[in-house]
Amino acid sequence: MATAKKARAAKADTAVRVRRVRAADIPQVIGLDTRVTKLAKAEYWNDVFRRYGKQRLQERFFLVAEGRTDGADAHVLGFIIGEIRAWEFGSTPCGWVFALSVEPEMRLQSVATELFEAISNEFKKAGVSKMRTMVARDAQLPMLFFRSEGMMAGPYIQLEKDLD
Ligand SMILES: CC(C)(COP(=O)(O)OP(=O)(O)OC[C@H]1O[C@@H](n2cnc3c(N)ncnc32)[C@H](O)[C@@H]1OP(=O)(O)O)[C@@H](O)C(=O)NCCC(=O)NCCS
Incomplete structure (x- = not known):
């Protein structure tokens, strides 16, 4: 690991703890997502929590x-959500990551790396040996991040059409 990255990782190690989401975190998740995407979707996040934070926890990971930043109470700096899906598109079971976000002022301090490593470990413990995600072509930050974690183009092509 490069020296600068090591220093940042050491800093994050002392400051960051990755754990399962709790109900009390959801307003902070909504706040973070609203700041990042400029779109408030409280109903969506409450539903994601019901589906991914409370049931089938052996295969769903939120x-x-x-x-803590600046001496404040511990709060949510980022989140990652994924699940193990089996036999979709003819695929053997694999781990899918479908959401990842880090508080803008906490970026480049290995918070996403910690989240990614934690969910990778959950996938491995659950018995799968492959993980996947999808990235918008123009989403530079997620692309740089996932590539830095060793993720490569996979064997599937996404297709879509407008429905009149
Ligand atoms: C992508 C994102 C999660 C990365 O979070 P992060 O905590 O800053 O990432 P890390 O500090 O763990 O970065 C790890 C590596 O990713 C790459 N990377 C991350 N941000 C980068 C940037 N701004 N420029 C270049 N490389 C970057 C680097 O290789 C970095 O390693 P390095 O620090 O040794 O250079 C964050 O930028 C983000 O939340 N972006 C917007 C949200 C989003 O679009 N989410 C995806 C939709 S689901």
């Missing part, structure tokens, strides 16, 4: 990175 994890948050919690840390």
Whole structure:
């Protein structure tokens, strides 16, 4: 690991804890997502929590990175959500990551790396040996991040059409 990255990782290690989401985190998840996407979707996040934070927890992982900044109470600095899906598109079971976000002022301090490693470990513990995600072509940050974690183009092509 490069020295600068090591230093940032060490800093994050002391400040950040990755754990499963709790109901009390959801307003902070909504706040973070609203700041990042400029679109408030409280109903969506409450539904995601019901589906991914409370049931089938052996295959669904909604994890948050919690840390203290500037002496404030511990709060949500980022989150990652994924699940194990089996036999969709003819695929053997694999781990899918479908959401990842880090508080803008906490970026480049390995928070996403910690979240990614934590969900990778959950997938491995659950018995799968492959993980996947999808990235918009113009979403530079997620692309840079996932590539840095060793993710490569996979064997599927996404197709779509407008419905009149
Ligand atoms: C993508 C994102 C999660 C990365 O979070 P992060 O905590 O800043 O990432 P890390 O600090 O763990 O970065 C790990 C590596 O990713 C790459 N990377 C991350 N941000 C980068 C940037 N701004 N420029 C270049 N490389 C970057 C680097 O290789 C970095 O390693 P390095 O620090 O040794 O250079 C964050 O930028 C984000 O939340 N973006 C917007 C949200 C979003 O679009 N989410 C995806 C939709 S589901």
